Amino acid sequence: MSQRRVAGPMGVMSKQQQEAMAEEMMELRRGPWTLEEDNLLMNYIACHGEGRWNLLARCSGLKRTGKSCRLRWLNYLKPDIKRGNLTPEEQLLILELHSKWGNRWSRIAQHLPGRTDNEIKNYWRTRVQKQARQLKVDANSTVFRDAVRCYWMPRLLEKMAGAATDPTPPPPPPLHHHAAMATVSSSPFDFDTHLQQAEAATACVVPNNVYHHHIDPSPSTSTSAGSTAAAAAFQPLPCFSELRWDQQMQSSGELDDGAAGVFVDSASALGSLSLDGLDLGPAEYYSDSTLLDYLNSSCTGSAMMTMMTASGNAGSYNYCGGAMDGGDTWRSDEVCQAAARKLGEWGGGI
DNA sequence: AAATCCGACAACCGCATCGGA
DNA sequence: TTCCGATGCGGTTGTCGGATT
Structure with a gap:
């Protein structure tokens, strides 16, 4: 980004330096928001609507930057923000969309109503990248993506299927075509154990963005309970x-x-x-x-x-x-x- | 019980982009 | 066309609370 410089009392000064100086003069607050600040922000937005964040920051009585106000509103105070853990459906969608778009958090968030880009980014960093770190592989590596596609996603689908038929969870859907699939279980997921299998499966897997939670297309070759469970997924x-x-x-x-x-x-x-x-x-x-x-x-x-x-x-x-x-x-x-x-x-x- | 570690998430920062003057 | 303010995005840091030693 260009560091625009203007002449000022301190000589040539970058825009950032100017802003920092202005902040100092105004004694802008930083760090966690207080209840009073939240109330001020919500009241102001209730009266004047969203947007024009710098004006809001100046006129609302908040000693915060417009940026800070915007972030607080979008990530925390906005009424339609969904709180709580991400559902398996949401996790699945994040994994799916990230495999397609990469770190386009905002774009991904658009497909998860009520979730913010910040929340999704944090989920990715704390949960997904953690797995990659433990495996000592890059989260963007092919091996890791295949592991996610072949094992993590199917487990989420199983969870979804189980939730759909609660209170009596069905048996896991039939998984076939790859011998490695047979080892997928509903026990706590052990990524390390499955990594080798993922690598093996990758060799015969195909369109790069297909993951393998196969439903059996022929009812005659699977149990009705299995088919129902698969369909439920x-x-x-x-x-x-x-x-x-x-x-x-x-x-x-x-x-x-x-x-x-x-x-x-x-x-x-x-x-x-x-x-x-x-x-x-x-x-x-x-x-x-x-x-x-x-x-x-x-x-x-x-x-x-x-x-x-x-x-x-x-x-x-x-x-x-x-x-x-x-x-x-x-x-x-x-x-x-x-x-x-x-x-x-x-x-x-x- | 105290110290330390660690995960989760809120908040900040730097930069890019857009649109109006 | 250029400038500049506003806004948005993604990376990074800070803080807090629970778990562990």
Whole structure:
């Protein structure tokens, strides 16, 4: 940032120095807010509304900077702030969105109503990064991300499934496709124990942003209790069930990177992806290139890929000879609708 | 019981961006 | 076009309370 300098009584002085001097002259307060200060701030905002924080700081009688007032309001006093521990759903969403956007705390917070960017950032630093530190790996490393995707997220989904069927928690949903999955348990999670398994699983995992809480697509191959539990894990969360075609996404400007692909609104937990009938687990957003990479690495000849959500929306497209049909060939067809109905029969909530 | 450690979270700081003058 | 104030964002620090030694 530019350090703007202006001439003053002390000679050339940076803007920061000027501010510091002004603060000194006004004896601005720092540190924890008192009840009186909170009341002053709330009363002022009740009368004049949010915004214009510097003016607020000057006129409210608070000996605080505008910045400090804004932060106190947004992170603590605002009426719609949600207090208390993050729910498994919220934790899942944070892990999910962070894997997609990185440290874009504010952007992530927009998807968690009532939670602040500060709260999410603190959660990440105290909980998630702690795990990474204990493993002596970087929290942004591929290995750690895969461990999160393969083991932490499924455990959160189990928690969600358990909560949905309380007071009698169901058995964990069937997890398959990777032998390592069989070791996932509801006991206290031991990240260290699973790290090696995560590394092994990574070798055969595919679209990079797929995590593996697989539901069995075929009722005949799983117990009804297991299917119910699996479906329960996909019970609708707010705003989570819309599948949009890429062209719609682009025309509506919802994809800021202009990428084509498939997007299952917000909660990956509700999307499911299959390839020629083989369940690939929940899906969120797949760029065309991601899908193509995967298909190229795992398919010979042709294949049909389908996606569906718990609300019953579904789509598919064809892969043949190393290429995919373009976005305009996406269609919602009978096959997918039938599959979606099937999911509904298992309790997916169509 | 006292000292120390540690996790959680509130608050601060530096910088970037935006919009109006 | 430039300047500058306001606001927002992400990284870092400070504080407090509970757990542990």
